[in-house]
Amino acid sequence: MPHRGGPANPAADALRGRFGSAVQQVDVVWGETSVYVDGNRVLEIARWLHDDPGQRYDYLSDVTAVEYRDPEQPLEVVWHLRSLPYRRFLRLKAKLIKGTPLEVDSVWPVYKGADWLERECYDMFGVTFRGHPDLRRILMWEQYREGYPLRKDFPLRGRFSRAEQLRQALAANPEARYSMEELTIAQAFEDLPEAMRQRLASGEKTGE
Amino acid sequence: MGLTSPPAPRVVTHDPESQESWITTRLDFLVNWSRANSLWPMPFGTACCAIEFMATAASGFDLARFGMERMSFSPRQADVLICAGRVPFKLAPVIRRIWQQMPQPKWCISMGACASSGGMFDNYAVVQGIDTIIPVDVYVPGCPPRPEGLMYGIMMLQEKVKREKMADAALRNEMETDPASGLHIPPQAIDELSEPFGNSVHQTRSGL
Numbered sequence: 039m040p041h042r043g044g045p046a047n048p049a050a051d052a053l054r055g056r057f058g059s060a061v062q063q064v065d066v067v068w069g070e071t072s073v074y075v076d077g078n079r080v081l082e083i084a085r086w087l088h089d090d091p092g093q094r095y096d097y098l099s100d101v102t103a104v105e106y107r108d109p110e111q112p113l114e115v116v117w118h119l120r121s122l123p124y125r126r127f128l129r130l131k132a133k134l135i136k137g138t139p140l141e142v143d144s145v146w147p148v149y150k151g152a153d154w155l156e157r158e159c160y161d162m163f164g165v166t167f168r169g170h171p172d173l174r175r176i177l178m179w180e181q182y183r184e185g186y187p188l189r190k191d192f193p194l195r196g197r198f199s200r201a202e203q204l205r206q207a208l209a210a211n212p213e214a215r216y217s218m219e220e221l222t223i224a225q226a227f228e229d230l231p232e233a234m235r236q237r238l239a240s241g242e243k244t245g246e
Numbered sequence: 247m248g249l250t251s252p253p254a255p256r257v258v259t260h261d262p263e264s265q266e267s268w269i270t271t272r273l274d275f276l277v278n279w280s281r282a283n284s285l286w287p288m289p290f291g292t293a294c295c296a297i298e299f300m301a302t303a304a305s306g307f308d309l310a311r312f313g314m315e316r317m318s319f320s321p322r323q324a325d326v327l328i329c330a331g332r333v334p335f336k337l338a339p340v341i342r343r344i345w346q347q348m349p350q351p352k353w354c355i356s357m358g359a360c361a362s363s364g365g366m367f368d369n370y371a372v373v374q375g376i377d378t379i380i381p382v383d384v385y386v387p388g389c390p391p392r393p394e395g396l397m398y399g400i401m402m403l404q405e406k407v408k409r410e411k412m413a414d415a416a417l418r419n420e421m422e423t424d425p426a427s428g429l430h431i432p433p434q435a436i437d438e439l440s441e442p443f444g445n446s447v448h449q450t451r452s453g454l
Contacts, residue, residue: 196370201433
């Protein structure tokens with residue numbers, strides 16, 4: 039199998055035919071196809087890939103982002119799609135120019151599994167997903183104020199002194215882990231302990 | 247292993263200058279002997295050290311020989327907090343809470359390089375030694391320590407317990423935290439404890 043080139047995933051041509059200029063570039067690397075698309079039309083494209091009977095990309099296996107070492111390179115958001123009926127793999131990428139707001143469409147309306155994946159991407163890279171129902175930090179705690187750890191301009195040890203980091207971490211209440219948004223599994227509400235129900239019903243915010 | 251042999255069992259002597267009577271020293275001996283041989287550990291296992299800890303507790307090495315027959319998974323019935331593995335900042339308030347829930351007398355063993363110093367994880371997410379959160383009695387080095395290493399640390403702790411005096415009330419003082427910051431040692435001390443060392447100093451050699 040060649041490193042670059044070779045037969046592209048048929049979805050690439052289909053996307054070109056349907057979305058035209060929204061498809062910016064198609065790469066085939068080690069037999070896997072990457073399609074660079076316009077970040078403003080990702081939702082539309084994902085919906086078509088999901089619904090079209092000739093594509094049926096019904097499984098979103100990952101949403102992540104890449105920042106390159108060279109500062110002039112744009113940041114890329116990456117979606118890994120898999121079509122279980124056709125056994126095909128497709129990688130969508132959208133370039134986000136640095137210096138502009140890092141925003142793309144959320145694919146949550148199509149793939150509900152994108153919820154936590156996009157939250158992780160937001161947490162680590164600061165990419166905002168428009169239309170995400172509950173875009174909060176997921177790995178770092180909600181009061182985390184040092185920035186986005188996987189960005190290249192983020193110092194490995196963090197921005198604050200160790201004592202300040204520890205002070206902020208210890209200020210968190212280890213029991214205040216659930217927000218009302220998290221409990222939109224509203225059925226679970228009745229099963230919660232009485233104390234927690236009262237706390238949530240009074241509208242207590244857990245983050246700040 | 248190049249380690250010095252454990253100190254000889256302490257011979258209880260009567261010092262007429264001190265205020266201790268023969269009764270209290272003998273009582274000390276009895277109480278310390280029973281405490282040292284019935285330490286119930288509270289395992290706080292977060293990483294690979296916990297695997298080694300489980301091996302220590304299992305039949306091959308048999309931690310029960312040291313009176314640690316029962317793993318106390320509830321801090322309120324525990325005597326020794328064994329922190330096995332790295333502690334991220336997100337867990338800092340949790341381990342602090344567990345330590346505060348443990349009744350006196352209590353001791354703490356920091357097992358492995360990560361719990362003792364942050365180890366190789368000199369980054370934004372990991373606490374640089376749990377002694378910045380709670381007081382530690384015994385540090386067990388290793389990555390992870392072999393079961394023999396942990397048992398050596400436990401025997402060191404037993405020696406420490408056997409040297410305690412009931413008359414010394416300061417031994418039972420609860421950790422006092424600064425109400426403003428929640429830290430139990432000065433911030434300068436935390437920064438100094440968290441200073442990078444070894445290869446960790448050169449970790450940003452790419453210049454980014």
